[in-house]
Amino acid sequence: AKEGQNFSWTFLLCFCAGGVLAVNMTIPNTLIRGKLGGEALLSVRYDSFSLDLPVIKWLLKREKSVTVVQSIGTDIIGTLRPEYRDRILVFGNGTLLLHNLRFADDGTYDVEISITDDTFPGEGSITLTVDESISRPYINMESSSLLELSENVVLNCSHDNGTRTTYRWFKGGKLLTNETRFVFSPDQKLLTIKRVLMADDDVYSCTVENPVGNMTSLPIRLTVYKRSSLYIILSTGGIFLLITLVTICAYCVLPKMPQHNGINAVTSLYILQQKVTLFINGLILLHSVSRE
Secondary structure: HHHHHHHHHHHHHHHHHHOEOEEEEEOOOOOEEEEEOOOEOOOEEEEEEOOOEEEEEEEOOOOOOOEEEEEEEEEOOOOHHHHOOOEEOOOOOEEEEEOOOHHHHOOEEEEEEEEEOEEEOOOEEEEEEOOOOOOOOOOEEEOOEEEEEOOOEEEEEEEEHHHOEEEEEEOOOOEOOOOOOOOEOOOOOOEEEEEOOHOOOOOEEEEEEEEEEEEEEOOEEEEOOOOHHHHHHHHHHHHHHHHHHHHHHHHHHOOOOOOOHHHHEEEHHHHHHHHHHHHHHHHHHHHHHHOO
């Protein structure tokens, strides 16, 4: 019994001191961000007491794991799957290089390195994400000119390319957050300004981000005009009524001319026309001042 106890302690001491041969694997980065069409380096390192070449195996986790590559050192064993041909390279330390990344490459990769003389293999996992670069975004809205106290205006941050995107909005160069009148859609792609005020007259832009980059739109100007009673009259077609009234009044105050005097009739018509024109110009001037 005493001899058996001594053997157990000897085995335990050897194990704690590294006497049991095993591959010790190190993974510097367990999350790699890849760009569509680019390349990704799934980097690993290992230590072993053995001088034999390692057997390296990379698997892509799926419902049924897919074997990416197996090699002895850098020499690939067997035939690669069609989707990996001419796209992968295995280094002597177990590192895997993937070229010409595809969306299908997105996932978690398991790596196992074993050496004949070692009792335990080294194992680890690396997650690779593959995203498309973002094209420059642009802002869409129904109108860039609005009347004060309008109900709603919706700004849409659009872009042609990009995956796994997030959005941020800026007003006058300052980051906007959800508040009473500035409301974002759940993905923050849409910005709704409720009940537009004069204070909303400003420059707006949006930034789109994803794991491989970010892009900011060109700024767009939102112009807000001050609401006034004159503007309401003009904007509801009241100008036609005003012109009619002015014409009638102007005609009434013109001096009576002989009925058959052609020259005087033309003169009266000209005077009437000038007065109506002056009045309309005055309305337009007042309208312009009210906008400012």
